Amino acid sequence: MGKLRNVVFGLVTLVMAGSLAACDDGRSGAEGAAKQLASSLEALDVGQLAFDGKDAAAANDELKAVLGGLDAKPSVRSGDVKLDGDKATFPLNYSWNIGSAKWEYSLDATLKKSGDKWAVQWNAGLLAPQLTEGQTLSAKTVAAQRGQILGAGDTPIVEDRPVFRVGIDKTKVPAEQADASARAMAALLGLDVEEYAKQVAASGPQAFVEGIVLRAYTAEITEARIKAIPGGVSILDSMALAPTRTFARALLGSVGQASAEQIEKSNGALRAGDSTGTGGLQQKYDSLLRGKDGVEVVAMGKPASEGATPEAKVLFSTPAEAGTTLKTTLDIKLQQLAEETLAGVGPASAIVALKPSTGAVLAAASGPGSNGYNTAMLGQYAPGSTFKIVDSLAMFRNGANPDSKVDCPPTVTVDGRTFKNSEGYPESSLGSVTLRDAFAHSCNTAFINARDTVSQAQLESAATALGVAVEAPKLGADAFLGSVPGEAEGTQHAASMIGQGKVLFSPLSAAIMAASVANGAPVSPQLVINADAAAAATPSTEAGASPAEGGTASPSSSASTAMAPPSPASTKPITKEEAASLSDMMRAVVTSGHAGFLAQVPGAPVGAKTGTAEFGNDDPPKTHAWIVAVHGDLAVAVFVEDGGLGATTSGPLLKTFLTAAG
Template sequence: MARVGKTKNLVIGLVTLMLAAPLAACDDGRSGAEAAAKELASSLSALDVGSLAIEGTDAAAANQQLKDTFAGLGDVKPSVESGELTLDGSTATVPLDFTWNFGGTPWEYSSQAELTKSGDEWAVRWEPALLAPRLEEGEKLSLRSVEAPRGQILGAGDAPIVQERPVLRVGLDKTRVPADQAEASARALAELLGLDPDAFAKQTAASGAEAFVEGIVLREYTADITAEKVQAIPGAVALSDTMALAPTRTFARPLLGSVGLANAEQIEKSNGALQEGDSTGTGGLQQQYDAQLRGKDGVQVVAAIPAPADGSGTTGTKVFFEAPPTPGTTLKTTLDLNLQQLAEDTLAGVGPASAIVALRPSSGAVLAAASGPGSNGYNTAMLGQYAPGSTFKIIDSLAMFRNGMTADSTVQCTPTITVDGRTFRNAPGYPESSIGGVTLRDAFAHSCNTAFIAARDQVTQAQLESAAMSMGVAVEAPRLGAAAFLGSVPGEAEGTEHAASMIGQGKVLMSPLTAAIMAGSVAKGAPVSPQLVLNPDDGAPTGTASGTPTEGPPSSAAPTASTSVSPEAPSTASDKPITAEEAAALGDMMRAVVTSGHAGFLSAVPGAPVGAKTGTAEFGSENPPKTHAWIVAVHGDLAVAVFVEEGGLGAEVSGPLLQKFLTAAG
């Protein structure tokens, strides 16, 4: 029995040896080669091959070449995966699949690596093409951003407002001036361009040896900055380029904003969307819709081709990868270019902050929103917050109509009226013939403050708020598509504050846009909902709110900028909108301001009859107080508001501006 057991054990052992022999024969080195290929892919992903076995050069030299080759691609690292390996004895080939990601733009390619076995170790045969197909010795890759064509801003009828226009970029080319003379040239150029010489010299010194240091962008040479003067400064040049610009330097700039090179703060806040050298919008619609207008930049990966040592060729650029830019989206607006320019021309000589807003009541289209030179670049037309003065009597009158009065009802116009110790007066020059018992129409036409204040006991503050909302004032404007202040009328006020509200003062505030909406609602016979941007959501980045206002803090004259109706809370449209009958009665009284009131000068305006309402809003603690000058008007399917800050009387200051605008508008 023992002998049989030994024989059985011997047979099992022989079988085991016979089975093991084929397995050993199948271990042909594949597993080692595959492990080496995976290690190579991992090392390339980390941009560090210093620990690998390298054939053809030493590991340190290969590692340095790897870093030098890809240094121009920034901080991005590739994802590298090894593919199916092909084994041929002591050599193996394996595909390497590279994926780079440049701000959401992928660059994918495959190269071929060769491995050789020496003893028990697999080594990588090093060559440039392993890193990228067609890469040759000494070539270094760099990343270029290809700026997308910026979207245009169009006006009514798709007329181009902002489009690419020729410009001259005046600056210092450091390759054209000796290094020891660069500072002197920088200072001389700064003096010519009206820049701070110290700041420009510092900027020049901080720029690279081959940099172009931009000083100013001109539409064309001027009397002060000529080609001859620029060329006389060593290294100074004027490069021809294009830039997204409006028809003139000032055209609707507070509304549209501007476009320029992104500064450090804008780049930091962009979360990677902007890089140095990118253009971006600043202020107005250009900033609000920058993501749509800017589009998406393209990407190029290139290598410079050095000239042959014998001088037989020229330098060039080899393109390894190119993703074309996606052009920006065109922004369509309702602005009428002729009316906008006319409004700006009308305000050209006005010293204080000023504005003209014109809209089409039937559609709500904003045709012009001009802020005068005294606004110093602030969008007074849409963001200003001012007491509307007696233009608010349009809203008073609607509230009085709803309490049973008519244009022919008798009201008492007294020289003064005192409320809780505060005395209110009519504007200087108020006609004696309209003192005493007069019709509401007459009190409106001559703007009798005391008659409207006397009605405060019959018109509550809540009724004023309701009447304002009935006319599109102090409500949201969902179709506007731009930052705006749309009015604030408190629903609660007592005593002198309520009395002041009756003449458009106290805490009642409007922008010129709001005043135009109010007048337009009379012409339309229904509340006007203004519209400026026609396609606010076109091209909006996925997952973002398009058209979100981005205006910064405005001037002290206008404490906040918002599409909301007031700093407290936005309101929706009134549940009791103005009716056609109510609007007709208000239109009749506005016409009386022209035919028998103190805006008789508007009777000379050709075309449809003009209806108007003047306003003079007192503010401050001076004696006599300073005043803002207002006038609103309707002329056919056109509603206009004219405002001048600290302008005096509305009829005397804003009135002639309105007459000039309406007469030229035709």
Template sequence: MGNPRNIVLGLVALVTAGTLTACDDGRAGAESGAKQLAAALSALDVGSLTLDGIQQDAAAKRLAAVFKELAPAKPNVSAGKVDLSSDKATVPLEYSWKVGEAEWKYTTQATLAKSKDQWRVQWTSGMLAPELTDGEVLDLKVSTAQRGNILGAGDAPIVVDRPVYRVGIDKTKVPAEQADASARALAGLAGLDATTYAQQVAASGPQAFVEGIVLRAFTPEISQAKLATIPGAVSVQDTMPLAPTRTFARAVLGSVGQASAEQIEKTNGALQLGDTTGNGGLQEQYDSLLRGTDGVTIGAVPAEPPAGSAASARELFAVKAVSGASLKTTLDPRLQQLAEDTLAGVGPASAIVALRPSNGAVLAAASGPGSNGYNTAMLGQYAPGSTFKIVDSLAMIRNGMTPDSKVNCTPTLTVDGRTFKNAEGYPEGSLGSVTLRDAFAHSCNTAFIAARDGVSQAQLESAATSLGVAVEAPKLGAAAFLGSVPGSAEGTEHAASMIGQGKVLLSPLAAAVMAASVAQGSPVSPQLVLNPDAVPQPSGGASPSAVPTGSAAGSGSAVPSGSAPSAQATAPATPVTKQEAAQLSDMMRAVVTSGHAGFLTEVRGAPVGAKTGTAEYGKENPPKTHAWIVAVHGDLAVAVFVEDGGLGATTSGPLLKQFLTAAG
């Protein structure tokens, strides 16, 4: 008869206690008494009632016992039309309980009798639940709904039910005096907080299994042999929704586990202690879609079943479980795993994002181990460095320049007392009067900063939105930062914007979108979630605000699909054209054929176009740098980022080459 977990129930009625007395000996008194009875039952507190057939304290205990399985919820009870016959009145009591996602409604009959000008409730168990006898109480059973899967490109399974071992203490297999020691021993083995877990074991019933950890497989650290040495420690085979590996796209997908206290509080009772729910990422953002609806059965059972036999329930209410729906995404499992493998040895926070320019599909969004679980790929906010010269160049092209136009590349350039210079090792042969293509290929900072008088900050912002940056992503379906480009800036701040610093911020996803828009010849809007009717939950996955160490927080913020910060436009003001994109592609190809990314000539297949980027941050001398590179390769656009990574060409470049070569 045990309730596996508390069920969300609602509609608590607040009542003002009163004695069931009549103002007169007619209908008004009976109706008043009926309403007070309904209010008392709504509060599950009959202490104010005058009762016949049972003592006050016995009635309170009986009421608590009948509805114990439904606690902590209370019903909404209303009194119907009173049928008055002399000194007796009968009244229908209409009950409504919120049971999970369902509503249980039923009607019972109550009788009131008038004695010495006072209407007294004639106590019967039948007025509490349909045909309930004095020897019965209510029993609640919950059948958990099958959680929906998360699928990748072509409906490839990503998060599906996979075998697990639930490891914990079975209190039926350990003497009570040994339970604390066993709990602490298991906690030490599993890396749990010993005091907390021991308290959980102590607080559980004598027949409880208290889960400590869930394993995909046993390891040398936690083996079946070691469990056997701890009295009461057992492993139970089960399944749970899991990705192919523990780390696979975890920052994007999230995980599934028991609801936290914070989640329970946020949902105002929709989740209860012990509920399984999504934690972070898509699992939390689309939890209501994936979770489905639990099944519920309420029955009447003997309050004291015969010894040695199970209670036989008389069913009063039942709702079948409804399985959750699958969430379809564009992630390519092979490319996602390849991206994660490529970043496996990178110490700082890092990311690889791969898009398909032709339709905006997000094929991979990997955050390296140095990101410590943060979704650097989609939420990171970083100065993009010279990758932003793609935006600069578009603005310059719109002002009449071409890749063959001449610009002046000097070793240094001073703006309002601040000296800007080119990266270490800049080739002397590309100084002086050079083509825009050459300045782009070798990433001449001074040439682009010198163009600031002809390219306003507003033009930079417009060019960025033209390439799908700092605009909304209505098809994405996930929390993301799509960039922030100020529309106004003067002096050194405007100069810094020309080399992707100052207050200009991109995420690796936004950088990949920028490159994809060049490849496609029109602004690309990224898409991750394919379910057309899936609606993200406000309480999950929305608007993460944490910014990784070392990143610069700008005016933009991480936002869910369809919701943009003030620095974002709803759509490109002037979309990039195929003619403009062709000129940008010409210059990105030059980065490979004559610039910093010559190593990409070895990548087979379609010609690779790229742009490297290095952005200084922090107050150290010399400052630390973010390392960037973006590239297009056929119908593939990729951004690679390393938070503390030296030069883009030497740090992120080899990672990009490794990824493109293996991607095929």
């Protein structure tokens, strides 16, 4: 009985096995082979596959030759398999990320069964549409037109201008001569010889290795001297540039090839060879100005004959999208004038000009001594006696007026610290004088004596009433807008009364203060006009930094775009009546004070306030030189770091600027 049961079980098993074999038409094997082909293509390695009539190593070499120029890997998925005897066909669905574009297509693949294995029938059409034997693929970027930066009246500031790209073309110099040529070129261009020689050596035999970009040839770097070096070339090109090499450089920034660090931080937005903004508005608005590059995938065949141009066919392309134009209020004439005025100033310096009626920033120039730092908008310095404009407004709000009497002694002592007036202060303006006279001659002791009736909180409130140390939502650029603490006692409060202690201004905030007086209402500055662009801007990488007490700011320090709102729950803006009184006293600085030289400026009457701010531990201390002025619908601040007296250093610069501005 047991033997019979075993025989029956064996027969059943045999019948079932026969049924499964009859149902298996090879589909599972074909589907597995299709998926394996897709995954191998995705990895750009088909060396382990079985091929029908093709050596696996040869197929793998062909794959790398055809697709290697795309510098990317595709996503490949196999579709539904259709069987026809010993053949199986199915689609291969490709998806590539080429630059910023997605290239997708579907191709038909065929498998042939040999014994119990499915082998791939290899041909060029498995890799890209319309591809024929012997063609290879390459991708190139179609550069987007970078957006312009416009000044007042939509006048172009940064636009494509002709340049010369100078370097070594390795196709024009024998390999054994390349090193010597690189060293000769580096010496001519003033480059690091060893570094440039390494760049040339590391570049391919077809490379052009750029050394420098020139706006124009110079007495030292001439076309003839470039061409005298074997392989030396000068290629005419264009580049987005401002009118001059230094024009508003610290404010606008520059455009050049992305560095390795910038590429790494871009999260894939930048690649080697891309242009990008560095510093200033070019960096802040880079994602807008840069636009979106287009892409071309080209199939290149072998040349029909030696020396012939190989046939090229575009398989895929996306158009470049031009960058957004950035509109600013910058007046090109005034900006150039400001830079020319500062050209001979050794220390860090700045001139900022605003239009009080609108808040438009017309010029924001940082002198050559700033070494590329945006002193005009980011500098943090004690404002010195220019801050007496704030003091005076606070005193008005306590009942004073320009004719009120104040006491101006030679010295005043606060908690053991002695304060005095500047050297050469006129004796005729000591004693009991009008507030106007004390302001015109900048009597430190008179304003320090007012500390008992003007609190630190009132100083803060008066500063914000003048548009200082508050947010500037329309500015659209990184700037330090001033800092006036709401609390200070003893000598710190006394120092605040003469614009020192912990009070800090930038030249921009000093110009805002003067502009608010001229406007009769707080001025909110504006530089970038297209607010939508400002809202969408790439976050700035410039982080805030605290300068040393006393207000010095090094070229490595920077500041945030906007200060936090003032601590008072609400600040009463300056009124037209208060502004008129301040204008009266600023005019007295010119008519009877120590800025009489400004009386010669043609046009509307000039009102001004000078400032000298001590800093450091030297004896006597070093000083920053300030002056602010209003001249019709123009407000200007001039600053020179370590510049001595405001009247004698910054004053003449202001006179030059206002006279030429007309």
